[in-house]
Amino acid sequence: MxxxxxxxxxxxxxxxxxxxxxxxxxxxxxxxxxxxxxxxxxxxxxxxxxxxxxxxxxMDSKQAKVILVLKRFVKFIGPGLMVSVSYMDPGNFSSSISSAQFQYKLLFSLIVSNMMAGFMQILASKLGICTGQDLAANCRQHLPKYVNFVIYIFAELAVAATDMAEIIGTAIAFNILFGLPLLGGVMLTTLDVLFVLLAYRPNGPLVVVQIFEAAVGCLVLGTVVCFIVELVNVSPTTNWGSVFRGFLPSKEVFTNTKGLYLTAALLGSNLMPHSLYLGSGVVQARMKAFDIKRGLYTPPMAKQKKKNLLCNTIEGDSQDVRYIPSMEAINGTMSYIISEMVISLITVALFVNSSILIVAGTALSQPMDDDGDGDLENADLFTLHYLLSSQLSKAAGTVFALALLCSGLCGGTVVTIASQQIMEGHVRISMHPALKRIITRIIAITPCIAVVTTQGREGLSKVLNATQVVLSLLLPFISAPLVYLTCKKSIMRVLISGTEPTQEAEENIAMDYVSSRNNSAIDLLSDSENAMTSDRSLRSHEVRDLEDSSQLDDTTDLPKYKDMSNNIVTAVAGVIVWLVISLMNFWLLISMAMGKDTFLQSLSFMQLASLFVLLGSAMAVDLDISSHSSIQAATALIADGLMDYYWGYKYGGTIGMFTNPYYWWEAGGAWGSMIDYWYFLQNDTFEETIKEALLYQTGDNWDYIPLNQSTTEGNDDQAFWGIAAIQAAERNFTNPASDQPQWLYLAQAVFNTMAWRWDTEHCAGGLRWQIFQWNSGYDYKNTVSNAGLFHIGARLARFTANDTYVDWAEKIYDWLLGVEFITEGDTYNFAYDGGSINDNCSSVVKYQWSYNAGMMLSGCAYLYNYTEDDIWRERTLKFLNGLVVFTPNSAQDDVYVLQETACVGSDSCNNDQRSFRAYLIRFMGLTALMVPETQDTINKYIQQSAQAAAQSCSGGTDGHTCGLNWTHSGWDGYYGLGEQMCALEAIQNVLIYDRPAPYTSSNGGSSTGDGAAGSESTQLTDQPLKLDRGDTAGAAIITVLIGVSIIALACWLLVPIDPRSRATVMNCAYILACTNFCVLVSSGSLLTYIQDPTMDAAQRPVMILYLLFDRDSTTFSVGDSLAHLLCSSSTLRWWNSDEYMSESNLVDANSALTAVVNAGGMMAVAVLMDHGILSSLG
Incomplete structure (x- = not known):
């Protein structure tokens, strides 16, 4: 040329x-x-x-020429690093760790996925270089409106999913490095908006862009350095021969379904949709600077914008501000930009991803993980950190967490840039990056907060993996336009001489010269309708003609173009890559639907019922109820599945607790099931775990009110742990050491503390549902709380032969009958849900739950067994007859399979309700032993339910995960702790006659107790805190100040303020932020002197927040609530209700966290004001 x-x-x-x-x-x-x-x-x-x-x-020498090229190349470093961030975010960490199941064999898949991703990034860069516009703007300009809008929606979803991954990774890093609770880490990730606000100026001078790129590059470099250190650490235990063989194709991977699935996941995590937008946008800054310097482009002074409240809409297409690169700029920059992109992806992205997989493959090859079971299939970021810390050194684990933190921070930064490009390009809306970042972060952070508060660590890990699958599924829709646009000649042509004609002139030129030029490198315009839009009718710079223009008439300014579209080889390669991506994602979707993706199942993103039906009974647990060995094998599988949910096995988990979303009360119920498993199957696999859990959760007063439940526990919650304790005593479960409370003592302490709360002021007696007035349900009295006390009293009466418990049991029963929470008929007795104290328990909620019926049934049976009073026998038989409501077809078809009929028919059973049948079946087994004449009927229930439950245990990746609906043919797609408990109880209770009946203190029971247990405890009060006039006055002042602040902020937003006044307000805002920080930090030292002695410091903020938003609360005014809120230094204490941190450093850490969050929030507001963001909203 x-x-x-x-x-x-x-x-x-x-x-x-x-x-x-x-x-x-x-x-x-x-x-x-x-x-x-x-x-x-x-x-x-x-x-x-x-x-x-x-x-x-x-050049004087080749060396000088090399130096010259290198010097040129150095100044192009930046865009590739920005794009490479997308390839090493926390989602990649998670996918690579999952891929370590094959140790190093998926390194080949990693290389292939990076090559495909690199190819697509080259196309994205080429599109941005040749058109001067990013992918989003090209979609808006060249695609139909509805197609552009659909792609825009997909792109925004991809941004939200990517942002969630960055949030989760950063939160996990904060948790590991600083011990911050996960929710606290999630909240702190919002502060990176300040960095974007202060540093990113996409339309500013190039030097500013380069500084921003350098800052991101530092984070990238930090990640790379961390993994170099990790590789050095694992080097002695790494089989490097296997590592190098991993870069070659492996038959094991491609003939294994799981291997193909993980290959698809790797592709989804490596090539992210937002990286294509980013790659097509960040390449233009250097080209634009080149054209500006050469006088080929004059930047506009300002864009034409239509102001709205939150954003600006660019009027029309504003082509006068559109940048169209010159051919000189393209020739001079394309090779450098693309080379820098490729080199960055190889040296940074591929290195980091390979390092993660190698480190994980080495660490996870060890026999034990952080939950102690050696099952590494579900290994996550916490698992790898645990293994690095325990097997190498704490420093290795810390370095890994630092790498995770760096990747999360830089990933969160670049996704903001891509998000802005997507909005401005697709829909022509210009929004300040900070405001866009805030909106995007709110959208992404909301589900993260919901998950971490309900499911904790496991929930975050599942969401992290889920985001990668979502991104993978969106990728084909966003990459297809890229391939199409770069293959389109009319889009990818670049003017190299002459001036661009108007549309009318184009028609004449095309007719006159279409046959006179046959140069393949330069295409004349031949399609006046589609090939050229009015966008090219205006250019902001003049492009000179080629010197060699002798072939043209001097009077004709014929435009000449160079075709920069994909040649046939590149086009075919692009289509092939897109097809591979689409097919891999289709495979991912099918795998997901067939239950091969456990994290998506647990989040219920999609449950394709028809496929679940096909899988239904294919691998059901094989059960022969007449064979002890068959029952033993079946229950072993189910018990293992139940214990998979045990949080105490997990790194950082709480002993005695099961993973979120399973509450504390359900843990007590689960340990009762495991005690029966230990007893009936005589299997001591989990014996020490059960004992440790039951003792760890007793609390300081040995009454099952531990600190982690001291503000949220209900009477029914405490009852289920008390039932587990009396069950341990009756089964002669291994006794604790002599210096620890015994099982009987614990059961008696629970009974005594619950009986102390008997409330005669409302409804003439009974227990409230909740213990603390700030909990929802405090004004409700329910059957389960009172039936729990009745049930424990009946069993204590039989075990201790103490008639005082009988008296209490009769008192409770009579009260339940009096308020009609239970009803007696000629044949049937029924138990209902409860009623509100606001109408004196007169309006009974008529829901019937199986565990209520089971507690009443077995309580009556125990009392009959002990007292031999026929009234209790009659009541037992009537409650047994009443179980017909839980087997709707029994009268007609002699079917006795138990169902939770109140919710299963409507497919509305929540996590609690899905475990209710487990307690009913356990209590039915006890009833059969206490009242032998019930055995025939109870045997039908248990045996039929056991067989149905075994058929439902055919799901999940293990093939024996249990379902909810036992009348369903096979697994119904549901799973969880409740489902495992129900199936375990149904099958193991087939053996109730093979083992001795529950022991008592007179026939071999070895557990000891104390009738006064629990009476020495500091009784919890449900009365409000006492506030003096000073508290009220101070709260009133604070309330006024807050009100004035709100009014002042409204004025600030709505009323124009001159710059001098604005500066004054800004200074005040900064001072207020610093003052707020100091006050919050110092409040920790004052807490000891001002907190109420009857209330733990951790309890106060939860109570106040509840009262503040409780419409029915008349005890506390808003001012009083604010006064006590100011007295607490641990507002965020409730984040740690499951003991993410040790109690010794909990208050201090949360005080600091509260201070940082509040001060950071004030600083954010101040900076937003300083940049005119908030003031411009009016």
Whole structure:
């Protein structure tokens, strides 16, 4: 190609190296021949290569030429690093860790996925370079409106999913490094908006863009350095021969369904949709600077915008501000930009991802993980940190967490840039990056907060994996336009001479010259309708003609274009890559639907019922109820599945607790099931775990009110742990050490503390549902709380032969009957849900839950067994008859399979309700032993339910996960702790007659107790805290100040303020932020002197927040609530209700966290004001 020439001021054309004054070649080659050109003194320098220019300075040596090229290349470093961030975010960490199941064999898949991703990134860069617009703007300009809008929606979903991954990774890093609760880490990730606000100026000077790129590059470098350190650490235990073989294709991977599935996941995590937008947008800054310096482009002073409340809509297309790169800029920058992109992806992205997989493959090859079971299939970020810390050194674990933190922070930063490009390009809406970041972060952070508060660590890990699958599923829809656009000649042509004609002129030019030019490198316009839009009718710079224009008529300014679209090889390769991506994602979707993706199942993103039916009974647990060995094998599988949910096995988990979303009360119920498993199957696998859990959760007063439940526990919650304790006593479960409370003692302490709360003020007696008035349900009295006390009393009466418990049991039963929470008929007795104290328990909620019926049934049976009073026998039989409501078809079809009929028919059973049948079946087994005449009926229930439950245990990746609906043919797609408990109880209770009946203190029971247990405990009060006038007055002042602040902020937003006044307000805002920080930090030292002695410091904020938003609360005013809220230094204490942190450092850490969050929030508001964001909203 002939070199590009410029017309000099004298009108004579001469060949120039257009980049000479950029790079200062005089320093290398001597004097410059371009003295007539006035150099631009800007510091924005670029080094496009022009080797074909005959008049360019000659290099003295190859070495000098290499140096020159390297110097040019260095100044192009930046865009590739920005894009490479997308390839090493926390989602990649998670996918690579999952891929370590095959140790190093998926390294080949990793390379292939990076090659495909790199190819798509080259296309994205090429699109941005040749059109001067990013992918979003090209979609808006060249695709139908509805197609563009659909792609925009997908792109925004991809941004939200990506942002969630960054949030989760950063929160996990904060948790590991600083011990912050996960929810606290999630909240702190919002502060990175300040960095974006202060540093990112996409339309500012190039030097500012380069500084921003350098800051992101530092984080990238930090991640790379961390993994270099990790590779050094694992090197002694790594089989490097296996590592190198992993880079070669492996038959094991491609013939294994799981291997293909993980390959698809790797592709989804490596090539992210937002990276295509980012790659097509970040390449333009250097080209634009080049054209500005050469006088080929004049940046507009301001965009035409239509102001709205939160954003600006760019009117029309505003083509006067559109940048169209010159051919000179494209020739001079494309090779450098693409080379820098490829090198960055190889040296940074591929290295980091390979390092993660190698480190994980080495660490996870060890036999034990953080939950102690050696099952590494579900390993996550916490698992890898645990293994690195325990097997190598704590420093190795810390370095890994630092790498995770760096990747999360830089990933969160670049996704903001892509998000802004997507909005401005697709829908022509311009929004300040900070405001866009806030909106995006709110959308992403909301589900993270919901998950971490309900499911904790496991929930976050599942969401992290789920985001990668979502991104993978969205990728085909966003990559398809990229392939299409880069193959379109009318879009990818670049003007190289002449001026661009109007549409009318184009038609004439095309007719006159279409047959006169046959050069394949330069395409004349042939389609006046589609090939050229009015967007190209205006250019902000003048493009000079080629020197060699003798073939054209001097009077005709014929435009010449160079076709930059994909050639046939590139086009075919692009289509193939897109097809592979789509097919892999289709495979991912099918795998997901077939239950091969456990994290998506647990989040219920999609449950394809038809496929579940096909899988239904294919791998059901094999059960023969007449064979002890068959029952033993079946219950072993189910018990293992139940214990998979045990949080105490997990790194950082709480002993005795099961993973979120399973509440504390359900843990007590689960340990009761495991005690029966230990007893009936005589299997001591989990014996020590059960004992440790039951003792750990007793609390300081040994009454099952531990600190982690001291503000949320209900009477029914405490009852289920008390039932587990009396069950341990009756089964002669291994007794605790002599210096620890015994099982009987614990059961008696629970009974006594619950009986102390008997409330005669409302409804003439009974227990409230909740213990604490700030909990929802405090004004409700329910059957389960009272039936729990009745049940424990009946069993204590039989075990201890103490008639006082009988008296209490009769008192409770009579009260339940009196308020009609239970009803007696000629044949049936029923138990209902409860009623509100607001109408004196007169309006009974008629829901019937199986565990209520089971408690009443077995309580009556125990009392009959002990007292031999026939009234209890009659009541037992009637409650047994009443179980017909839980087997709707029993009367007609002799079917006795138990169902939770109140919710299963409507498919509305929550996590609690899905475990209710477990307690009913356990209590039915006890009833059969206490009242032998019930055995025939109870045997039908238990045996039929056991067989149905075994058929339902055919799901999940293990093939024996249990379902909810036992009348369903096979697994119904549901699973969880409740489902495992129900199936376990149904099958193991087939053996109730093979083992001795529950022991008592007179026939072999070894557990000891104390009738006064619990009476020495500090009784919890449900009365409100006492506030003096000073508290009220101070709260009133605070309330007024807050009200004034709100009014002042409203005025600030709505009323114009002159710059001098604004500066004054800004100073006040900064002072307020610092003051707020100091006050919150110092409040920790004052807490000891001002907190109420009857209330733990951790209880106060939860209570106050509840009262503040409780419409029915009349005890506390808003002012009183604020007064006590100020007295607490641990507002965030409730985040740690499951003991994410040790109690010794909990208050201090949360005080600091509260201070940082509040001060950071104030600083954010101040900075937003300083940049005119908030004031412009009005």
């Amino acid at each position: 002939e070199p590009i020439g410029f017309r000099a001021s004298d009108g004579q054309a001469r060949h120039e190296d257009p980049f000479q004054d950029y790079i200062g070649l005089e320093s290398i080659t001597g004097t410059s021949e371009y003295s007539n050109f006035e150099p631009n003194n800007s510091s924005d320098s670029f080094f496009p290569e022009n080797d074909n220019d005959d008049d360019s300075p000659k």
